[in-house]
Amino acid sequence: MDLLQALILAIIEGITEYLPVSSTGHMIFASSYFGIEKEAFTKLxxxxxxxxxxxxxxxxxxxxxxxxxxxxxxxxxGFAVIPALILGKLFDEKIETVLEHPTPIAIVLIIGGIILLVVDRFFTNPTIHKEEDITFKKAITIGFWQCLAMMPGTSRSAASIIGGMQQGLTRQAAAEFSFFLAVPTMLAVTCYSTFIKTYEDTQMKGYELILKSSENTKMFIIGNVVAFIVAVLAIKFFIEIIKKYGFKPWGWYRIIAGFLLLVYFNFLK
Known part of the structure; x- marks a missing residue:
């Protein structure tokens, strides 16, 4: 992976992490297009x-x-993130196997898009407008919904937002709680991947891969800075769109993107 590819992946991460379109799926497709998807440092x-x-x-x-x-x-x-921590550890190897195959991820993108097109019709009478009104039971239930995103292409954001709406939250309240829940969830995944997990191809820990060369270290730092800046803009943009239009724009995007990626990886690549 070179610096330009790292920048593109970081921009994709920043744009898609909090949108219901699957950041993991988008980065996998991009890394597959670049031909770097099997590199240990790319996975990290x-x-x-x-x-x-x-x-x-x-x-x-x-x-x-x-x-x-x-x-x-x-x-x-803390309670809401527990299901993802347990199931994530149990299915880590199986998830990584799926990450190397773009076709099932594209299919999940399409299925998720169809769900987003109709989801607004099912949750029309929300009763919870702010985080303070979310009970512990509802928080844990949303945490289980978030676990659906362990299938790459599902979208952690989409799963937890839909889970929030199923528990009576408004679209905005569900989106914001999804943002909050992302912090411990992704922090745990990042720490595990960086400090605990050993990458089979190299038999190195994540931090060892980062420090292996000055180029890797530079890409790691720049990637995080770019992802931060882009994510700030994406979150503000998403909140406004979801308040005005609901999930339909993201549903159509997922369907179109999924079909295009199916065609590319099965017929053009």
């Missing part, structure tokens, strides 16, 4: 630059994250 990079996207939420909602008097807020996130 795609996960580690989520740290920049995490910081975007913390900065935009800093009053929420740095108000330590609201202990229940942090407790809710």
């Amino acid at each position: 990079f795609q996960v580690s630059i989520q740290f920049g996207a995490i910081l975007a939420v913390v900065v935009l909602y800093w009053r929420k994250f740095f108000d330590f008097t609201k202990f229940q807020f942090f407790l809710k996130l």
Whole structure:
């Protein structure tokens, strides 16, 4: 992977992480197009630059994250992230196997798009407008919904937002809780991939891959900075779109993108 490819992947991560379109799916397609999808550093990079996207939420909602008097807020996130931590560890190897095959991910993109086209029809009477009204039971339930995103192409954002709406949250409240929940979820995944996981091709830990060369270190730093800046803009954009138009624009995007990617990887590549 070179610096230009790293920049493109970081921009994709920043744009798509908080949109219901699957950031992982988009980065896999991009890395497959570049022919770098099997490289150990590429696999690490795609996960580690989520740290920049995490910081975007913390900065935009800093009053929420740095108000330590609201202990229940942090407790809710802690309980909600538990299902993803357990299931993620159990299915880590199977998930990584799927990541190397673009076709099933494209199909999941299309299926998810169809669901987004109709989801607004099912949750028309929301009763929860802010995070303070979310119970611990509802938070944990949303956490289980988030686990659907372990299938690449599903979208963590889409799964947790739909889960929030199923639990009675408004679209905006569900989106914002999805943002909040992303912080411990992605932080855990990033730390695991960087400090604990051993990459089979090299038998090295993630941080060893980052420090292996000055080029790797530079790409890691620049990737996180770019992902942070782009994610800040994407979050603001998404909130406005979802308030005005719901999920239909993202549904059509997923369907069109999924079909184009199916054609490319099965007939043109």
